[in-house]
Amino acid sequence: MTALLLALASSIAYGAADFLGGFAARGAHVLRVVMVAAPVSLAVELLLWPVIGASFDGGAVAWGAASGVASAAAFALLYKTLAIGPMSVLSPVTALVSAALPVAVGLASGDSLSALAVAGIVLALVAVVVVSGGDAGGVRPSREALVLAFGAGAAIALQLICLDQAPHGSGVAPLIVGRTVSSLIVLTAAFALGAARLGATRPDTRTAAGAGALDSLANFSFLIAARHGDLSIVAVITALYPAATVLLARVLLGERIGRVQLAGLGVAAVAVSLLALG
Template identity: 70%
Template sequence: MFALLLALGSSLAYGCADFLGGLGARKAHVLRTVMIAAPASLGVELLLWPVLGASFDPATLAWGAASGVASAAAFALLYKTLAIGPMNVLSPITALVSAMLPVGVGLVQGEHLGPAGLVGLPLALAAVVLVSAGPGANAARPSRTALLLALGAGAAIALQLVFLHQAPSDSGVGPLIFGRSVSSAVTLAAAAVMFGRLGPEKPAYGISAAAGVLDSVANLLFLLAARSGDLAVVAVITALYPAGTVLLARGVLSERISRGQLVGLGTAAVAAGLLALT
């Protein structure tokens, strides 16, 4: 139960972070937003070091670095995805993709899906179709580019979570600190290479920093949850984060979705719940 509560907390933090990151990326180039968000995340993890401890053995550094590269890709792809919008459609697609890979890894490592999980997996796939197809003249339909970005963001998020889970369980926040250091370095390097194409717009500093802080909190809660529970279950509970993004998108941006897409969102919630019962 403790692992589930941590995973739910991670889900809530991810949902709020994604909304703010997507909102920030609408005001300036996505890399400008990530340049603020990634160092802000690192700052939070450094503050947690004296409290939770950290070790930096070779395995921690390797898995931390891998998660950092995946995190940099996830930041850029996800914020660009949500900037294109509609958030309330693309965020659930990203979440479902991000849940599938950790479930597969968990199964390979010896975790088992019960009858509920065997029903939940095909339901999750059906939800992707429903959410992305949304018929009707007034439906909020994502573009092909946005869908591809959402799929890429989901894969990057999944890899980040899997790599964090592989880090030694006694490494404290070591993999988070090193991973975020690598993520920040990759982001700054990419920004330097593309500097001439970033445009003159200034990033929304407060929004971007808040997104980074919340993302760091979400990563920490996920790591703690995965260390005390099954990866397959924790990853799927964490993947419920679009609920927060969708509610904020509807409340702040007045985004609308069709009935078919609402069915897709409901199906996604049922699928995630079934997978959590495994």
């Protein structure tokens, strides 16, 4: 139950972070958003260090660094994807890809699942697809947006898999190493492009910072959840984060939630219930 609740918390935080990051990237270069979000994420993780502790052994550093590379790619691809929109369609596409890879790795690594848990995973994956069935007011995503969504999902999946592989006694060390690496990559890329190519438009600092802080808390919740439960279950619950993104897009941006999407949210609730019982 601890893993389930933490995975749900991670899901909500990821969904809210995605909404804020995608919103901040509208009209501004995505790297400008990540330049704010990534360092704020690192600051949050450094604040967690004295509370949770950290052990910087070889495994924690190696897997943390690998997660950082994937995180930098995920940040840029995801915020660009959601900036193009529509959020209510592209976010679930990204989530489906980000769930499928960790589930496959978890099962291949020997996760033992009950029949209820298997049914819950299947329903959760179905829910992600169904939630993406809304037409977002008749707006269809472009081919570029769909390609970016698949790339973002793959990057998120790799980040989660790397965090799961880090030693369980390493505390927040993998997160700190990963965020340090991702911040350096982002700042290096921004410096290489130069101010002219990044454009003059700057994102709202508070929105971008909020995205970074929530993403850090989501990563932390996932890391602890994965240490208490099976990767295949934790990852698929975490992948329900589009529910938060879709609801925020509806409330704050006026994007329409169709009956199909509402049905998908209901299926997601059933899936979580089955996983809790399993």
